[in-house]
Amino acid sequence: MARFDRYLLSQLMMLFGFFALVLVAIYWINSAVRLFDQLIADGQSAWVFLEFTALTLPNVIRITLPLAGFAAAVYATNRLMADSEFVVMQATGFSPWRLARPALIFGLITAAMMGAMTHFLVPMSQEQIVLRNRDIAANVTARLLTEGTFLHPAGGITVYIREISEDGTLNDLFLSDRRRADRPQTYTAAQAYIVNANDDPEGAPQPKIVMVDGLAQDLNTETGRLFTTHFQSFSYDVGSLVDTSDFRVVSVRNLPTWMLLLQTQKVSNLTGEGIGWVVQEGHGRITQSLLCIVAALIGFSALQVGGYSRFGVWKQIGFAVLLLVAVKFVEGLVTDPVRKDPDMWPVLYFPAVLGLAISAGLLWWASRSRRPRDRAFPPDAPSDRPPGMPSGAEASGRAAATGVPA
Incomplete structure (x- = not known):
């Protein structure tokens, strides 16, 4: 990689770590508060609470990864444009397509992280959560051993x-x-x-x-x-006080992706879910990784459109946010048709394709040839010149002769 690519990628990764830490902390604290009310009120120990909060961490990271990637791409691009670093690189001959290469590599890195979460860590953590929920529900003794409180096991x-x-x-x-x-x-x-x-x-x-x-x-x-x-x-x-039949250990969220895609009918029979739900879950894990690439590229390419403004690039940032919301909206629209008809699974990839097409269109628009400003009175259109006004060539000649700018 070129030195500029390494520099921009390091900026993106540093900001990505910061935004991911902040977003994960916010989501994790909210989930931890709900778990605290649920577990401690049922008489569980603090160790059980810490165990559950740790098991929910992979799913929280999965939710925040695209947002952190988008925020890092927008912030890094905005800062480099404000410091005129992009201007210098464009003056050396770098096109917006060439400048987008580190953003694409950054998107691939976040997509790999998302793939590790959706295909491995999240299913394993969800399976462990279901097992622990079943154990806690069956442990009626822990629910009853709380003094001075009206309990409802x-x-x-x-x-x-x-x-x-x-x-x-x-x-x-x-x-x-x-x-x-x-x-x-x-x-x-x-x-x-x-x-x-x-x-x-x-x-x-x-x-x-x-x-x-x-x-x-x-x-x-x-x-x-x-x-x-x-x-x-x-x-x-008291063993009959808690019905543990609702805690199904086998769920589509707990199974590996290869099983969802290659043994769809078997998974449907095992979990009781429809084939469409199984197919949507399997392909949805892949599309989540692709959307990380889309989020990074949209955040970068949207800020490349438009010229310099002393008010900053807030319009471009708002435009990038709207584009990302539109892609997520389309993602929600294509989910229900696949759950009803499994043969429509290719439409799950439409939001990712749409996001990549939008990014390519923005980069093309940013790299288009700039038209020079039209002269007020071009020399080859004397008919449009008011009577008595000299042409552009005549004005230039007079300026050269008299030393006064035309």
């Missing part, structure tokens, strides 16, 4: 524990089961314990709450009668 279930002793004893337990609207049940106990009972020798142990010295209340809403039962010990199955 499942719909219609309310649990309150006044105090948890160091040996694990639950003091003053309140449990309300309203999953059946016609027969709500309420249990109170002075003490309770969570144990793992294995009713099925071949199955996994199921957690149960053993209540001691308590009261069970059963209300029949049809008759309005309340039945109360005092008990010395009573066991309540």
Whole structure:
């Protein structure tokens, strides 16, 4: 690579790292706040929270990569134009096509990063998130071991524990089961314990709450009668409080790209998704990498259009943003047709082709030959000259003779 290419590429990569760090931090903090409310409220430890925030990082990076590449291309190009560095390079004979070579290489680098995210890191992290969600949902004990708070481990279930002793004893337990609207049940106990009972020798142990010295209340809403039962010990199955059937380990987001593209029917049967959804997910991962190239080239080429202005290139920057929004809008339009008809998968690449065509058109417009300014009264059009006014040649001759500029 030429020295200027290395210089411009280094500027692009440095700014790309800065914008990527800022955007990832913003998105990551927002997702971390939601995870904190969800996990800590359910009684999970801080280690589980850190694990989930780390697993969401690849997907956050995947979202911010095109935006960071576009911002880096726009900022670097604007700064080099403001410092007249592009003017110097154009004076040495560099065309806009030649100047765009480092931007293209920068786009290929970001596309390679996006490919690593979409094809490897994001599916692996999503699969691990699903597995951990299933483990947490099945771990009812962690949800219940929170004192002084009304907990809702499942719909219609309310649990309150006044105090948890160091040996694990639950003091003053309140449990309300309203999953059946016609027969709500309420249990109170002075003490309770969570144990793992294995009713099925071949199955996994199921957690149960053993209540001691308590009261069970059963209300029949049809008759309005309340039945109360005092008990010395009573066991309540808490393994059924959480339904883990919705946590499907196998999902199109968790599978590798080659499997989505080469074993489409098998993936559809395995995940329960339509063939169109599988095809769109597979080819969509490829188009996301191509859009990184498009974002970098649009950010660079849009600023090449237009002449010098002391007000800067804000119009070109706004124009570049509109072009990128238009490409993303087209990307959203081509998604639904492919999900309905898998044979239309080639249209998924139309946004990338459109973005590359726009970039090429902008570079062509920037490199077109500049027409010289039209003279007010050209010498070869005497009929358009007012009477008595000398032609261009005559004015030049008089200026040479008298020494006064024409």
